[in-house]
Amino acid sequence: MVSSPHEAMHRIFQEYPGLFSRVSEVLGIDIPPPTSATTLPTDLTEARPVERRVDTLLRIETEHDGPFLLAIEAQGKKDPRKTTSWPYYVSYLHNRYGLPVLLLVVCQDHTTAEWAARPVSIGLRQWQTLTLSPLVAGPHNMPVITDVAEARKDLALTTLAAITHADNPDVDAILKTLSAALRDTPETIANPIVELTAQGLGNRPAAQQWRNLVAVDLSFYKSFMSEEIRDEGRVEGRAEGRTQGRAESILLVLEQRGLTVSDAVRERITDCGDPETLRQWLMRAVTATTAEEIFAEK
Template identity: 30%
Template structure:
C-alpha cells in the first residue's frame, strides 16, 4: 500500500500538472511541444474487468486550439520492481488509445540505482516492441539554487531539494525552495515545508528548522504533526505504565515504543521490505539511542540493510 512519501510526491504532480513536462525538459533535454495549458487526466487505466489498473498521475498538454499534444504518465517508484516491465507499457498503450496523442512515462525514483533500473529498455531482448521510460533520480535531477527559478517551478524545486540532500546543506538551495514556497497557498506550503523537513539529512534539517524559526513558522503540517502526536501518545502510554512500573521506566518504554512506530511507518512509506524478525527487532528495542540511529538511517533507507548496517 502506498505510504506518505509516495502520496506526497503524487500530490506534488497533481497540484501542478505541468511539472512532469518541466522535468522531462530540464532533466532529460526532451523536446516538449509548445503547449497552452496542462491538466491532470484520469489515472484509472482499467481496460478489463479482471484487474484494476491505475497510474499515479497523468498530465495532458493541450495546444491553444484545445488539441491534445502530449500525455505524460508519472509513476513514483521507490525501488526496482520486475512487474513494471509489464504494467508500464500497458499504461502507455491505454493512455495512447484513449487520448490519441504521443505518450511518455516518467518514473520518480529516490536513488540512482532505482533510476538507472527505470531507464532500462523493456522488450528489446525478446524482439518485441521496445519501451523505455525516463527514470528521474539524484543523478539527473538539476539542483535548483536560484530563487527566481524556484518560484517559477515550486514543485520541481521541492523534488530537487529532497533528492539532493547533500546539496540541501547549502543555504542557497534551501533559500531558493523557501522563496518558492512563500508564493504558494498556505495548506500546500505547510505540507511542503514538513515534507522537506522529513526527507532532509540531519545537518540540512537543522538548517531548515533554523530558517523556519526565523520565519516564525509553526510546525503544524501533516508529517511533523504525526511525529509529535506519536511522541505524545508514547509519553502518555509511559505515564500510565509508570503507576505500576515506576514513572521513569514507564515513560522510557512508552517513548521507545513510539519511536519504533515512527521508524516502521517511515520504512513502510519508503517501500522498504522488512522481515517479520526485523520488524520485531525494531518494535521490541528499548535502547533510545539505537532507535534514534535507526530513525536517522530510515529517513534515506531503500533497503533493510541501510537501517541495520552502519
C-alpha cells in the first residue's frame, strides 16, 4: 500500500513543476530553467500482463536545450526490484517519446538515499552496455530552511525540505519557518502546501507538531486538514470543548518542545475559559523559550 509520504514526495512536483529547477540548483546540476512543464501519463505498461508505473512524469520545456522528461520516484526504503524497473522506465520513456530522460529519486532517510544514488549497470563485467545514474534528493543534500524570508521566496522548496527532513531533529525549525511564511499567503497557495506537508510527514512525531502549528489559527487555514481539526473540536462539544481542546494543545506544544510545565502553569492554562486568551497563549507556545513566557503581554 502506498504511504502518504510516498505520495507527497513526488506529487509536490505535479503541483509545482518549476520546483525541479530549484532542486537541480541545490543538487549542483546545471539544467536550464523550464519555460513550461506538462504532466504526462505515468502508465508504462506494455501489451502484456506486466504493469509498470513511474510515480510522476513531467515533460519539461527549456528555452535553449529543448524539452526533456523528468521521471520522479518517491522511495521510502531500499527495494532491490528497482534495479530492474528503473532502467526499464528510462529506456521505455526514451523509446516512446524520443526525448532525454532524467530520473529523480526523492528519499526521507540517508540509508535509502545512499542506496538509490548507486549507479545501476547492465552488461558484462568486462563491458557495461547500460549504466543508469539516478539523481537523488534527500536529507543529505536538501537545505534546512529556517529563515522566513527565504521560505517565502520558495514555498515549494521549503515544503520539500520539510518532507525530506521528516525524520531529522531539524524538521521542527523548518516547520515553524514554513508556518510563519504562510501566515500572509493567500489560501489558494497556502492550502496545497499545508496538505502536502501533512501528507509528507505521515505518522511521524513531526506530524503532530505541524497539526499544532496549523491549529494556532484555524481562521487562516481553511484546508481539509483544518476542517478535520474543527470536526474534532465539535465532537468534544462546542464552546467548552473548544476551550478544553486549546488548553490541551497548549500543554502538548510546550511538552513536545521540551519546556518545563509547572503545576501553577498547568493550572492557569486548564482553568482559563476564554477561547481568545487561549488562542493567544497557543500562538506564543510555538516560539516561547519558557512555559511562563506565554502569559507575558506583548
